[in-house]
Amino acid sequence: MSTMSRAPDPDARTAIEVRDLVVRRGGRDVLHRFTCRVPRGRVTGLLGPSGSGKTTLMRAIVGVQRVTAGTVTVFGAPAGAPELRRRTGYLTQAPSVYADLTVRENARYFATLHGSPATEADRVIAEVGLADAAGQLVGTLSGGQRSRASLACALVGRPELIVLDEPTVGQDPVLRDDLWRRFHELAAGGATLLVSSHVMDEAARCDQLLLIREGALIADDTPDAVRRRAGTDDLDEAFLRLIRDREHAAGAPGDGEHAAGAPGDRDTDLERNPS
Numbered sequence: 001m002s003t004m005s006r007a008p009d010p011d012a013r014t015a016i017e018v019r020d021l022v023v024r025r026g027g028r029d030v031l032h033r034f035t036c037r038v039p040r041g042r043v044t045g046l047l048g049p050s051g052s053g054k055t056t057l058m059r060a061i062v063g064v065q066r067v068t069a070g071t072v073t074v075f076g077a078p079a080g081a082p083e084l085r086r087r088t089g090y091l092t093q094a095p096s097v098y099a100d101l102t103v104r105e106n107a108r109y110f111a112t113l114h115g116s117p118a119t120e121a122d123r124v125i126a127e128v129g130l131a132d133a134a135g136q137l138v139g140t141l142s143g144g145q146r147s148r149a150s151l152a153c154a155l156v157g158r159p160e161l162i163v164l165d166e167p168t169v170g171q172d173p174v175l176r177d178d179l180w181r182r183f184h185e186l187a188a189g190g191a192t193l194l195v196s197s198h199v200m201d202e203a204a205r206c207d208q209l210l211l212i213r214e215g216a217l218i219a220d221d222t223p224d225a226v227r228r229r230a231g232t233d234d235l236d237e238a239f240l241r242l243i244r245d246r247e248h249a250a251g252a253p254g255d256g257e258h259a260a261g262a263p264g265d266r267d268t269d270l271e272r273n274p275s
């Protein structure tokens with residue numbers, strides 16, 4: 001069979017495919033027929049206001065969220081399939097490490113579960129900049145350090161898919177910068193990263209952006225393309241303009257007082273400075 005004119009395989013470039021995903025939580029739809037693709041080997045940012053559905057989407061991708069309808073496919077397999085477990089690292093928003101163990105003991109525990117040697121624990125601890133605190137009980141760490149201890153555990157075993165729910169919350173600017181640089185190094189090494197944030201400053205650091213609001217996708221593009229489409233260099237403003245455009249196009253009522261995205265709207269007033 002000739003291979004000369006074979007079209008590029010889209011699956012080879014796609015790590016995650018979400019189609020028409022509906023998730024109901026607390027008796028209401030949180031994701032509304034949500035469809036998106038996450039490219040392989042890139043850092044994709046999942047940006048949106050608090051409560052917009054970022055964590056819910058991440059939970060669906062790692063296979064811990066009950067879904068009402070639609071499909072989530074990761075590396076060609078249904079989300080949550082046993083073969084994906086070792087290939088996926090997931091940092092939850094609340095640190096998921098044991099307070100009564102040291103950083104090293106926590107990382108070794110995860111390494112053991114993963115079937116990795118103890119040296120893997122030291123590698124990931126160094127990777128998140130916690131080598132000096134490796135012997136410290138997690139319960140005595142600062143919030144930002146605890147979050148990094150949790151991140152270290154998510155990186156055990158060099159997962160191909162790394163899903164990080166607000167990994168930079170509570171980190172100082174220098175550490176945030178280090179972490180973002182590290183995320184890009186991981187992507188350059190072939191890993192796929194999906195990183196959530198509600199801080200638009202961080203959007204500019206992503207290769208690709210998924211902008212989400214009230215469980216719907218507002219944009220799926222590069223930061224530059226989002227800026228161009230919205231006609232502004234400010235990504236925060238771009239997000240607000242895209243929301244307004246979308247609602248005008250849909251003929252949303254209350255163009256004035258209920259116009260989503262109006263500056264100062266509690267739901268859309270994205271934080272610029274976390275912590």
Ligand SMILES: Nc1ncnc2c1ncn2[C@@H]1O[C@H](COP(=O)(O)OP(=O)(O)OP(=O)(O)O)[C@@H](O)[C@H]1O
Nearest residue numbers: 025026030048049050051052053054055056057198
């Ligand atoms: N366990 C739950 N039971 C019922 N409703 C829930 C539950 N968890 C989340 N929700 C609701 O689902 C919606 C989406 O929540 P989700 O945590 O996915 O948002 P988010 O974008 O990650 O927010 P944040 O940035 O604040 O973490 C919210 O309206 C939230 O109240």
